[in-house]
Amino acid sequence: MNSTVISDTKNSMNTIVSDLKQLTKVGLSLSVVFSSVAGYLLAVDVINFTTLSLLAIGGFFMVGASNAFNQIIEKDTDSLMLRTKNRPLPTGRMSVNVAMSIAILFTLLGISILYSINPKTALFGAISIFLYTSAYTPLKAVTPLAVFVGAIPGAIPFMLGWVAATNEFGIEAGFLFMIQFFWQFPHFWAIGWLQFEEYKKAGFNMLPMNTKDKAAVKQIIFYTLIMILVSIAPVLKVSGTFYIHPLTAAIVALLGVVMLYYAVVLHRTEKNTDARKLMLSSVLYITVIQIVYVVDKFLH
Numbered sequence: 001m002n003s004t005v006i007s008d009t010k011n012s013m014n015t016i017v018s019d020l021k022q023l024t025k026v027g028l029s030l031s032v033v034f035s036s037v038a039g040y041l042l043a044v045d046v047i048n049f050t051t052l053s054l055l056a057i058g059g060f061f062m063v064g065a066s067n068a069f070n071q072i073i074e075k076d077t078d079s080l081m082l083r084t085k086n087r088p089l090p091t092g093r094m095s096v097n098v099a100m101s102i103a104i105l106f107t108l109l110g111i112s113i114l115y116s117i118n119p120k121t122a123l124f125g126a127i128s129i130f131l132y133t134s135a136y137t138p139l140k141a142v143t144p145l146a147v148f149v150g151a152i153p154g155a156i157p158f159m160l161g162w163v164a165a166t167n168e169f170g171i172e173a174g175f176l177f178m179i180q181f182f183w184q185f186p187h188f189w190a191i192g193w194l195q196f197e198e199y200k201k202a203g204f205n206m207l208p209m210n211t212k213d214k215a216a217v218k219q220i221i222f223y224t225l226i227m228i229l230v231s232i233a234p235v236l237k238v239s240g241t242f243y244i245h246p247l248t249a250a251i252v253a254l255l256g257v258v259m260l261y262y263a264v265v266l267h268r269t270e271k272n273t274d275a276r277k278l279m280l281s282s283v284l285y286i287t288v289i290q291i292v293y294v295v296d297k298f299l300h
Contacts, residue, residue, distance in 0.1 A: 019088035023071055023099055024064030024106070031287075032063045032157045038290035039161025039176050042242060042297055051117055055164045058113030059157065061106045062125045066153070068103035069133040072096055077141070077202035083195065118167040124160050128153040144205040147188050155181035158290070172242040178230045183286050185223035186263060189216065190279035194272055217267040220278070224263050228256035231289060248296040255285050 036059045040052055071078065071089055079090035088094035107129060115122035136150035158180040159173040166173075192199065192206030193216070199206050208219040234242050235249035244252070262278040 015093065019094050020102070022087055023068050023089075023094065023102060025067040026064075028067065029060050029063040033059045034287070035157040035180065035290060036161040036164070038294055039158045039173075040165045041161070041294045042176070043162040043165035043172070051164060054113050054117050055121070055161060058110050058117070058121075058125065059160065061110030061113065062129055063157075065103050065106035065110055066129050066132040068099055068106065069129070070137050072099050072103065073133065073137050074202075077204070080201045081195075081198045083198055114164075117164045120167055120169060121160060121164045124156050124163060124169075128156045128160075140204045140206065141202075142205065144208055144210050146204075147185065147192070147206060150188070151181050151184040154184050155179075171238075171240040175230070175234060175239040175242055179227070179289075180286065182223055182227040182230055183282065186220045186227065186259060187279065187282040187286070189220050189223075190266075190275050190282060193266070193275040194279065212270075214267055214270065217263065217270070221260065221263045221267065224256065224260050228253060228260065231256060244293060244296050245300060248292055251292055252289050255288055259285050 033056045036055055037052065040055055041047070071087060074084075075089040075096065078084035078087050084090065089096065089099055110129075111122050111126055114125045131149065132153040136146055136153065139146035139149055155177045159169070159176040162173040162176055163169055189207060193212060196207060196212045207216045209215065231252050232244075232249040233239060234244045235246055237243055259278065259281045262274060262281050266274040266278055
């Protein structure tokens with residue numbers, strides 16, 4: 001086999017791997033797995049690394065499946081937007097049949113692995129895929145309420161870890177769900193602001209009332225305030241065994257205030273640069289508070 005053939009084979013394999021990563025959105029999938037792991041660690045006193053590994057692997061397959069189904073459904077609209085037109089399906093590098101096979105395989109693997117932990121974990125994983133693909137994805141072209149619907153499967157990973165650890169959905173898992181649920185509104189509306197013109201090309205409604213104005217930012221500010229309140233509420237011992245100490249609550253509140261500051265600035269300027277700062281601060285917020293929660297739990 002000459003060097004040209006070897007090089008072509010290597011390039012072909014690299015393309016296949018790259019397309020698979022794009023189809024399943026590996027980066028997003030890993031961030032969701034991170035949330036699930038954080039939820040698990042909050043629920044346990046002794047870590048079962050077998051359960052933790054199954055949760056991470058099963059969760060990864062479930063999110064990857066959701067992303068693949070999403071791109072199959074949105075193949076044509078993806079071709080209209082600069083951000084998505086080079087994905088495997090719009091470019092024709094991957095066929096719909098291949099993508100569907102991957103999505104189904106990932107779904108079966110994900111549900112089976114999560115079921116091996118306990119049936120409730122598999123059930124919530126399956127609900128997440130169903131809502132994301134069958135409700136959120138088609139509603140994006142119909143109503144701004146799609147963001148509300150999408151926030152439900154988007155909020156499941158954090159609480160999924162708790163359910164995996166305890167086989168229970170109680171007040172603790174409910175609070176983890178609410179924290180990530182309310183966080184998604186300022187996060188995705190900031191993205192909706194940045195991508196407003198692109199989404200408009202595809203006919204997507206991703207901002208409140210589908211308007212890019214101060215009224216939309218007022219909604220962002222409102223939900224950011226709710227997010228902060230829900231995130232620090234466990235300090236009041238209203239969330240069962242999920243409790244945080246006052247110093248942790250202060251750190252979480254401070255991180256929330258940073259988000260709130262950028263939301264207020266966006267209200268004043270209505271500039272994309274400030275929407276980007278809000279979006280980045282929201283990513284920082286959800287990542288750091290999950291780490292802080294876990295550190296708080298194991299320090300006390």
